[in-house]
Amino acid sequence: MFDLKEQIIDQLKIKNLTPEDIGDEEPLFGSGLGLDSLDVLELIVLLKQKYKLRVTNAEDGPKVFRSIKSMAEYITEKQVQTA
Amino acid sequence: MMKVYIRSAACISPQKTFNSTSFLDKLVTYEDNKLTCIEPDYSEVIDPRVIRRMSRVIKMSVVSAVACLKQARVANPDAIVTGTAYGCLEDTGTFLASMVEQDEDPITPTAFVQSTHNTIGAQIALLIKCKGYNNTFVSGGASFENALSDSMMLLAEKNNANILVGGMDEITDMSHAVLTRLGLYKRQPVSNINLFEAKSKGTINGEGSAFFLLANSATEGDLACIDAVSTFYKPVDITETTEQVTSFLAAEGVDKNDIDLLITGNNGDEKNDAVYSALQHSVFDSIPTVNYKNLCGEYPTSTAFALWIGAKMIKTNSIPAILNEGTAIATPIKKVLIYNHYQNSYHSLILLSAC
Incomplete structure (x- = not known):
């Protein structure tokens, strides 16, 4: 999850935060990190570029991008499926 | 053309022009074929959550625009008019490079969204919540002049109006390399002190952002x-x-x-x-x-x-x-x-x- 946090910080150019500052279950949107809809697109591209994963079902979005933990679980689950 | 009054002006440039109490009292010297801006601490003006998406030209423009408004004690102008030849060139370069690197697969959207020339005027409007006329002129070496002409015509039509007008362009590594190769800039570093004695082909690359608050009535402090x-x-x-x-x-x-x-x-x-x-x-x-x-x-x-x-x-x-x-x-x-x-x-x- 540390690597994922680093990748998100880099992708979203968040300069005032380190991976340690982001809680595993902290909400990415709203009261948590405060990300917005444009950031969702950045995260989708990140999954595609770094993990070769596509979020094909739009209804999965809110669940996948809820927190770092949910993103990490989604990545692990998909990697296991394709292994 | 009806004359207009410059209420205030703010400029970010390769010289100490921003928030300076003196007026160009000392030349900042360079030994190069480009002069880049002396940039202020943007975080004093722009929210860190917003700043992360802004390229240099957007940051320079937003901060100089806000400083110009502050000097004139105007919170919200009637219009924002900008002139830029290159626009958000850094973002344009970023998304074009990504397209090549990613073999035209989906690329990061922020650079694309922010790459349009009118992003600058839009970001200023968003920051100060200005819902008035907002226009950007992209006409090469006449971009700023056209923005100025438009502002003057707007002021001629509307009484007691004030308009924020600015001109800005940025240097990027990519554009500097390409334009140097095309012969626009000198191949060797040159001192800006001796620029006019160089007598050779090419010039030195530059950049900057300058904003002016224009009005159609006079006040005592006009520049x-x-x-x-x-x-x-x-x-x-x-x-x-x-x-x-x-x-x-x-x-x-x-x-x-x-x-x-x-x-x-x-x-x-x-x-x-x-x-x-x-x-x-x-x-x-x-x-x-x-x-x-x-x-x-x-x-x-x-x-x-x-x-x-x-x-x-x-x-x-x-x-x-x-x-x-x-x-x-x-x-x-x-x-x-x-x-x-x-x-x-x-x-x-x-x-x-x-x-």
Whole structure:
């Protein structure tokens, strides 16, 4: 999850935060990190570029991008499926 | 054209022009073929959550625009008009490079969204919550002049209005490499102190952002008035250029002897500077002259920087020593003419006067 946090910080150019500052279950949107809809697109591209994963079902979005933990679980689950 | 009043001006440039109490009292020297801006701490003005998506030209523009409004004590202008030739070039380069690197697969959207030229005016509007007229002029070396003309026409139509107008362009590594290869800039580093003595091909690259709050009524603190702005494109020869300048002055009812100071866009490129030299032996003969591109470099909207120094010189009734190499200049400085051309294609004249 540390690597994922680093990748998100880099992708979203968040300069005032380190991976340690982001809680595993902290909400990415709203009261948590405060990300917005444009950031969702950045995260989708990140999954595609770094993990070769596509979020094909739009209804999965809110669940996948809820927190770092949910993103990490989604990545692990998909990697296991394709292994 | 109805004259307009410059309420305030703010400029970020390769010199110490931003939030400085002095007026160009010391030249910042460079030994390079590009001059990049001295940038302030943006986080004092822009929310860190917003700043992360902004490229350099957006940050420079937003901060200079906000400073300009603050000086004029105007929270929300009636319109925002910007002029930029390159727009958000860094973001354009980023998404084009990503397209190539990712083999045209989906790329990060932020750089694409932010790459349009009107992002700058839009970001300023979003920050100050200005829902008024918002327009961006992208017309090469006449971008700032067209923004200025539009602002003046808007002010002529509307009473008691104030308009925020600015010109900005940025250097990126990619554009600098490409334009150097095309011969625009000198191949060897040059000192900006000796730019006009270089007498060789090419100039030095530059960048900057300058904003002005314009109004159609006078107040005591105004910096200067803009009497007129005019542009012409690709004159056939120096005779046509001379005729255009003569016609402009005649239309404004100005004799060349009325002009206290001429600001010209000499940039150290032999071919470029030959145009100014020819005019200084004819229509501009005997007018005291200063050059400005040794301070900011060459870029398509450099006349925004020239307007900033012109307005400041009128307001302070002084010419910084770094601009004046011993030319005898009459004081008070009541009338200033800015004449610039960009690659002998985009020519412009801006006439300023004391209020």
